Amino acid sequence: MRALLLENLHPLATTLLRTDGIDVTSRTGALDEDELGAALAGVQVLGIRSKTQVTAEVLDQAPDLLAIGAFCIGTNQIDLTAAAERGIAVFNAPFSNTRSVVELALAEILSLTRRMTVLDKALHAGVWDKSADGAHEVRGRTLGIVGYGNIGTQLSVLAEALGMSVVFYDSAEKLALGNARRLTSLDELLEVADVVTLHVDGRSGNAGLFGPAQFAKMRPGSVFLNLSRGFVVDYAGLREHILSGHLAGAAVDVYPVEPKRRGDAFESELRELPNVILTPHIGGSTEEAQEAIGQFVATKLRDYLLHGATMLSPNLPPLALEATSGSHRLTHLHRNTPGVLAGINRVFAEHDVNIEAQMLGTRGDLGYVVTDVAAPLGPEVCTALRTMPQTIRLRTLS
Template identity: 55%
Template sequence: MKVLLLENISGVAASQFEEAGFEVEALKEALDERELLAKVRGTSILGVRSRTRITAAVLDAAPELVSVGAFCIGVDKIDRAASSDRGIAVFNDPHSNSRSVAELAIGEIILLRRRTFEASTRLHGGVWNKSSAGSHEVRGLTLGIVGYGKIGSQVSDLAEALGMRVVFHDVAHVLARGNARPVSFRELLETSDVITLHVDGKAQNKNLFAEDQFRLMKDGACLINLSRGFVVDHEALARHLKSGKLAGAAIDVFPQEPESGGVFSSPLKGLPNVILTPHIGGSTEEAQENIGHFVSARMIDYFKTGNSLLSVNLPNCHLDTDPDHAPSQDTNGDSVPGSHRLTHIHRNVPGILRAINDILADRGINIDRQVLDTRGQLGYAIYDINRACDEELLEKLRSVPHTIRVRVPGECG
């Protein structure tokens, strides 16, 4: 059972996989499609971060692949539809780096309003300019948060503790934290001294902040984007920073991001009132360790038990392992009957369960326990049965129309 981890995923993940009995290969770099096609063969579990693209061709090159883990928040580099079509579970961690991102946002709010970055740049150039012009405390300022989820709400708590007034806008109906106040998008633009973006990667968020939005913002306001690069029109942002309409910006994500060590290009380069960082919002040792633990635990559980809780593409099913029904051995080493688990991923159409049950009944196999869930066009069932699964039974189950994948947990299948 081989695990391939790319992009310098925390060693916590490799340790957990090894303790669970997997053979682990961990690489520091991302791989392009050609390299990955050669490397992924024979892999049961594949782990990536935000730079490696997992295409249908990559999935086809690894017929033993059971799951793909994004050791980050975003899964936009993974072809989830192709993964579902092949019965491959995709996991991520949408929460473990939220504190790291929130803390960076707060730090940048203070740096921008105090113009600390500009003062540092001047001093590095040999210019001593001890001026308070344009430098402000954040206490009493209005912070506008666009996207009030796990990260946005934490920013809200921290900002309020600093004495800021907090307003927020979210397309979903979410409960306000503390004294934060929900407002319309337009009101947020017109009243905020600092706006910080924490939205997801949905296509409708492209150029959420462009020419029209910048015109509506308060004169002298600042913008922070730690969410997705395509959310902000950087050409328009650069114009409004150069004109003085906006006082500053902090940008961590970009429409096009180079490979590590590659050449970075942006219309924001060289602007003294802009803090640029290379997509490091969630890159703290604490966050990466937490992510390494969380995602690997989910993938190990899925591989060994079939439980798909928190998968981003499969129906979320969970069936507890019952020690009272587990196969065992007596004192002579002979097998004692117990429950044996199998899983069945299929198209969500009528008649699948009946066909499976008929196959089991024809062989005198009893179902001890089962669970089913659906998600869109997919159905997923976990069975505990009273006989071990032989290859003949598995092939019969695979022949059921609309079957995608049949697997005995603990095996690649």
């Protein structure tokens, strides 16, 4: 098998895949749609981070592709439905860089609340500007978390340890940790929070979530952070409220349009604003997080390629599978209609194939059957299964 890894993935990913006999090619930056489609010829495994866009058009040019690894939290850069329809499994790392993002958020909250960016800039300009004006402790102040998922919950616990009061808003029902309080609306959160931080996911419904109306409702002198997705915030509105003095500061790590490669030019209306921290999408960019992500996603890819395991895949039915022990394994991804499993087993029975173990999982319109049999399958069995009208992809693993 061949793998193409883009966007400076941790070397551990390459090591793990090569250990299992996969031929790995690595490139440093992202590829645009045309470049990616051409590069995927004869490739079974694609590894990316957040900048490479894997569209249905790209997938149409990659008939050999079996799996995509998103070496990051989000998967909105991948057309998950189109991948599933073509029998391509997707894996990501929803937990591996959580701590790194949380630590960056805490560092920025402390820096903005103490106006460290302004004081640092003054000293670099040769001006001694010692003053307590506008500087505050975080102890006793209220942190408002929008999106109480893996990152939001861990940030909640650590912020509370610093003495902050924590409130949060999430469209889904979430259990509050520690003394955090769940509020019933975003507006209610904006009324009470001294610090507002966004940790929402990349679903299309979150586009434009935070704009001028929301900034206007924030408390005077509060600070704003976005370490989630660039398209959820109207940054022109943020600029206006920073310049007007309504907001005391902001920290932004993600942008609607981001450069593809390290060293490329960066443009934003947020540049040169006072007490604004801009970072180049580095929330999860620590050596510890990238190593953990490399290990997690590469292991998921390996387990799928070798054993058919799909646990934690965001686009295929989840099955936790172990390695076969002397059996021959076949995986069958199909449209989830009545009678598919019976049809598969009818084919086995007609060809005198003895089933040693079998597992079925479903997710919406998809079904996934993994079958262990005693002897290798003949071509006539595979042909019969592959030509079933519900079949999306058939794989023989041993």
